[in-house]
Amino acid sequence: MNPQAASSPAASPLRAPSRRHGRRSIRSSIVGPGLSDPGSRLARFEADARGAVELLQSTFPDELGGVQIGFQTAPNGREESQLPMLYSVDRAARTIILYRMPIQRARGLHVNDEEHRRFFVEYCVYRAVCEYLGREPWELLPGRFDHY
16 A cells, blocks of 8 residues: 555545635535535625615515615616715616625724624615615614714
8 A cells, every 4th residue: 555645635534624714615525516605705795785675675665665676796887876886776767786895895894893794784785775765874773873
């Protein structure tokens, strides 16, 4: 038996999966590479943003009925909103588009942790909906954004 083959990491069946720069390994031994990572930035953004959208749609069903709220990776440069790098509002088309990458990469959080990043995603959703409705964030959910 070749001594190098026996000591190589690939030959050891009990070896733990390698980590890539602190992230999960590329493949899972059970599901393979086809399933998306539920902890990815995209999945977290969509879950946080959809939660805020659903809350607002259930709170204001008349005002937000029929309004399409979607997500896009980055702005295309033709927006006319108050914060065009974070979202765009088109009242005529009844659409609100949130831009994932600028929201996730925004700087200036006083504490950069998972909870505050989630709060910022929610804040951007509320700002976009407020602009669409012509209201201020504290008018929609009083006390929700006192820490900003």
